[in-house]
Amino acid sequence: MDRYPPIAEHGLIGDLQTAALVTSRGVVDWFAAPRFDSPSIFAALLDQDRGGYFRIASADPDASCKQLYYPDTAILVTRFMSPDGVGEVLDWMPPHTGRAPAVRHTVIRTARTVRGTVRFDMECRPRFDYGRAAHRLELDPGVAVFRAPGVCAHLQSTFPVERDGDDVRGSVTLAVGEAAAVVLTVRGADAQAPPPLSVDGITHQLWDAADFWQSWVRGSNYRGRWPDMVNRSAITLKLLTYAPTGAPVAAATMGLPEQVGGERNWDYRYTWVRDGSLSVRALLDLGFVEEATAFTHWLGDRLRESTGKDGEPLQIMYRVDGEPLLTEEILGHLEGYRGSAPVRLGNAAADQLQLDIYGEALYALSEGREIAVQAGYRAWKVLSRTLDWLSDSWDRPDEGIWETRGGRQDFTYSRIMCWSAFDRGLRLAAEFSRPADIDRWTKTRDAILYQVMERGWSESHQAYVQHYGDDAVLDASLLLMPRVGFVAPRDPSWLSTLDAMDRTLVSDSLVYRYDPAASPDGLRGSEGTFSLCTFLYVDALARAGRLRPARYTFEKMHTYANHVGLFAEEVGPSGEQLGNFPQAFTHLSLIMAASTLDEALDRQRG
Template sequence: MTLTDFMPCYQRADGKLVQFDEIHRIAECTHGEVDIKITFQPRPEYAAADPTLDIMKHGLVAGGAKNYMSLSSSLPFEALDGQAIAAARLRHGDKTAFVLRYHHDRPLVGTLDNSLNKLAKTKAYWQQQAEGCVFSGHYRDYIVRSYLALHLLVYSPTGAIVAAPTTSLPEEIGGERNWDYRFTWLRDASLTLNAFSALGHREEAINFMKWLLNVCDRCGPKAQILYDIDFRDPIDERTLDHLEGYRRSRPVRIGNAAYSQRQLDIFGEVLEAAYNYVEIGGYIGNRDWKLLETFVDAACELWPEPDSGIWEVRGGPFHFVHSKVMCWVAVDRGIKLARSLGRTEQVSYWRKTAEEIRNDILSKGWNPKKGAFTQHYDTEILDASALLIPLFGFLPISDKRVISTVNHVVEELGWSGLLRRYRTDETEDGLKGSEGAFLWCSFWLVRNLLRLGKLEDAIELYERLLGYGNHLGLLSEMVDPISGEALGNFPQALTHLAVVITGLELTEALREEQGKR
């Protein structure tokens, strides 16, 4: 028997995207006979409300609290103890379909024909998206797979991209590091712009920049670092103590308290996105420029302050080196944008501030005793985010301090060839327990190895990282490098962004190497 699951999505003749709040499953008997049993167990409000089940001619409707959904099928269902059950025998060539629809109070009629029609259109749409990637190279299949995963994470009504579509999948089995990632981070949106533009999807990249500018316009430099995808629902964090969690990993959380944190690196992410947007031919008008100016000015004002950092630690705040570097990036990219736009009124002040930030980082973030840039000031603790120093151009890869930092990070944060983001037993992050190797950080290492001229090492690590994908090529936030088990929320936008960006750089390096032969 073959099962085909999909969510319908396709373009009309006029180019408009058509989407449905539906999940389809088509069951087909490919040979012989097979008995199937279908169990439908809706659990509304995170299993806090008892569902009602109303059996109808073409399926049933499930309700609970404020939400309801319909399940469409040609098979007869029976309701029992909060669940509905159906059974059937399929013979060779038989097909049957089931359609789960959100916020619909009537089942579909003609389920199988409807599903087959939408499946054909959906397949054509995604094939068109894949063919639209102009990139060609050794890793094309992996890069296109990641692009499609990212595309699936975009909420088209607002253009927001969710960090992951799941909540509370643990970073350590049985641990408490379980977070709700069903929100959009400004950081992710800026990185997505870069990835999509590099793949030739310029229109989508422009749409991400418009979304980012819209958020910044609504909220200004005091913008939260994350938002609900439609900017309506509250995101206050709470735990669902009646749920035991994935493999007894508690607590299960909904909402994310990190939204209220100060994370100074966001200024750099926004200005880096704007700079790259202009580089691909995007237009920054007068209103947008005035808005971006306020973000540069905010970086100039706030960079001396401590914050919660890129990892959103619940200890601290601290003077994180990465946050200072990204404030420098905000000012540096602001200067470059100002010059390209002929808006140089603030450049002298910004240049002076950029130099102040730079000197502060080099004097307080570099630990000569350790021989590395540290996680934050006044510590010898290391952090994988130091690998971003050469990637954002704060220092060249040839700088002895950068080379020494890379070596120390690999030595101290390495775990069976991958990287931790930091050592949880050393960092005051306000949490108990440990976590897996962070895939995003390991991709940073690949990019550093490339810049150090270690092409073979970079290829080996990149291909190993790709191997942690599941049978569909989807990757999680973290992994256990020993067992290969996926950890953290899944699929993770940051990881797939890293696959694209790193893969493009690696392919270019391979072409240059071949050109020398």
């Protein structure tokens, strides 16, 4: 087994409350339960020796491997091919769609041989609480129970397993048409044990899962040129959404580095207001209203609680249940992915001021007419109060969209998204005849625009820049300016900004967020190109009428996806995927770019 496989060599499975990563060689090396943000059960991805893993693979170490998804589902197939035969491992988790947290979370792994004869080896080595909690093993025929404080992992197998210390291992040889199964169920220490293992029952669960995902995808209204990539991105966003509350997480993992060996290793298993808003906007654009409605309720609850600091209506991120406490700590006992330390648990950025979040929230949800109608008068009062607060607070330095740790600045993007918040609020008040301080909101909106035009523009760059001041640099977040309507997509000042970005931030069609050397962010090291920004670049090019470079960039970006169509946060200098995986930001921006580019190409053809 590779000590640390490339980040891209993974597929994602999940049950809409948590998720697991499976390598292309059949190893579950990341799994936290019962929620995305729970302590890990397997975390070999962060420490091969201490993290724990769950492996089912061909016993032939020279067998070649191929991994794919069963079409339009979250069922992962890992195929092993050797001179003696061809075998497959199917991995999935039965989806929990209800609003109540599930009492059990199940990873189902079935092995079967489709040609010749294949021997499969199995190892299950859990390491609870990020490898900090010891466990004890209870082993009976066909059942192994791993017990740790407050949690229990129940392993059922159709073939014999044996003790290996406090872990288990086993093997089974299968001829053509034969199958075996291993089911791992994580539950609370006092929860009821799962029912006995049944091969027929597993088969039914497999087809139920396939039917669920394929039926859900059929709800998409996308009819464009790239259905496979768009559908896979939509499924990924759905997999990263916590069904009981409707809150999307930024990524399934924690601690994966933006630079191998560097310190930019964050915990992304939480719900950012920004990321969550844009995720549901992408799904809403595809016709998935239910997901947007659920997130609206979640966000409304946060606004009613007013959990931000110093009277702010919101803090920038929360746990999936809305809990605001996200204290950051260092897991010093873990070596980190390929030595990338420190491994951080929690996220100190939760205490930052990022004023743009109000703009993304209003931008994402204002287009859903059904949502706006359902929201009602009480929800409007909360929204109106929020905009009244923002009228007094928009002109404050903040940490900005990229969560820099080098001090607050007057970030241009934050101002633009504040403008967007008032713009959408005014539209909603007019369309639905809601009471609002229209004069105040209008004056504030216009004051923001005047300020950005005067102070956010750089004569030397001939472009809108990251923050106010003579030392300002370019920033790819500004690629959203035409999408939210702050500038016309073919305005000369905007076209000049696009040209400046192309000269300084674009590298062979891939886009950096900004230049950390020119804009100190309080952290050591560098990073790769930011995949979100590349897709935003496609969107901006298409809106500007530059369709050939837009399509070239978009389709070239597809070649950086992994073997099952997933993207991490960044692309490194050698084309490798970096950062937490898979990244919701990347997949939501792919959907946005595809929709914009399709519409532009259709208009051109028409």
